[in-house]
Amino acid sequence: MSLVRLKIKGISYSQTQNGAYALILNEEEGDRKLPIVIGAFEAQSIAIALEKEIKPPRPLTHDLFKNFADRFKIVVKQVIIHKLVDGVFYSSIICERDNEEEIIDARTSDAIALALRFNAPIFTYKTILDKAGIFLKFSSKEKEEGDDDSIMVDEILQEGEAVEIESGSDTHGYREMSLQELHKELDKAVASEDYEKAAKLRDEISKRK
Numbered sequence: 001m002s003l004v005r006l007k008i009k010g011i012s013y014s015q016t017q018n019g020a021y022a023l024i025l026n027e028e029e030g031d032r033k034l035p036i037v038i039g040a041f042e043a044q045s046i047a048i049a050l051e052k053e054i055k056p057p058r059p060l061t062h063d064l065f066k067n068f069a070d071r072f073k074i075v076v077k078q079v080i081i082h083k084l085v086d087g088v089f090y091s092s093i094i095c096e097r098d099n100e101e102e103i104i105d106a107r108t109s110d111a112i113a114l115a116l117r118f119n120a121p122i123f124t125y126k127t128i129l130d131k132a133g134i135f136l137k138f139s140s141k142e143k144e145e146g147d148d149d150s151i152m153v154d155e156i157l158q159e160g161e162a163v164e165i166e167s168g169s170d171t172h173g174y175r176e177m178s179l180q181e182l183h184k185e186l187d188k189a190v191a192s193e194d195y196e197k198a199a200k201l202r203d204e205i206s207k208r209k
Contacts, residue, residue, distance in 0.1 A: 003080070003123040006034065008050065008112070011043050011199070023109065025122070032133035034081075034124065036089055042109035044195035049116035051202045054190055062113040069118075073097060076118035079111040084128050174204040182208075 009024040021043040025034040038046075045062045048054045059067060069076070074097045083090035091111040093104045106114075115122050174182060182205050189198035 001125045001127060004028075004030075004126050004129050006081075006122045006124055008046070008116070008122075009033065010050075011038075011047050011203075013043075013200075023112065025124075027129060027133065032129055034129060034133050036108055038109040042107075042113060044199050045113045046109070046116065047199035047202060048195060049113060051199075051206075054186070054195075054198055054202060056190065056193065056195070058193070060195075062110070062117060065114060066117040069095075076114055076120045077101070078120050079106075079115040079122045081108055081111075081122070081124040081128060084132055089128075089132075174201060177204075179205065179208055 005028040006025040007028050009026045011021055011023055013021050021038050021040060023036045023038050023043070023046060025036065026032070027034075041061075045060050048056060048060065049062070056063070068074075074095055077094045077096050079091055079093055081089050081091045089108040091106050091108040093106050093111050093114060095102045095104060112122060114120075174185075177185070182201055186198055186201040186205065189195070189201060
């Protein structure tokens with residue numbers, strides 16, 4: 001079976017179901033997207049790895065794993081999303097130590113959080129992408145408003161792939177804040193280790209760039 005390399009397009013949250021997140025993967029040489037519903041903690045961990053400006057005062061679980069692996073000279077070579085059963089993705093982490101390769105089963109969200117920290121490529125099989133990959137088709141109004149990802153999350157949740165996670169802060173108030181105010185709030189959120197709020201602030205800052 002042929003492998004398809006994926007890149008992370010971003011993390012989106014539902015506009016209708018508070019606290020619901022989706023990781024959006026995009027095939028590197030194509031337009032299909034692979035949306036995966038994930039939990040709040042994993043969403044925060046991935047968002048922090050994507051956003052270099054956010055520096056947690058203490059290591060998160062995935063950061064701790066990276067530090068542990070570095071100390072014992074374990075390298076994550078790649079991550080493969082190898083199976084899809086009843087809407088659940090299964091992944092493997094391909095590791096190497098002393099020129100010996102090991103394969104470790106992992107939740108897809110954890111595997112991707114680690115892949116980011118090791119700068120490791122992410123792959124899936126073509127058969128999985130053929131089955132679960134989607135093309136986004138939106139009206140011009142939806143594209144102008146920039147809500148395509150959140151609309152997609154809502155569509156995924158309507159299909160029953162919901163997750164139970166804590167409610168996040170309302171992001172609508174952030175739209176009224178200046179960039180300087182957003183950066184101050186981001187610093188406060190990181191200092192207090194409120195990474196869910198930090199991720200949403202980061203998203204709003206990214207929209208202004």
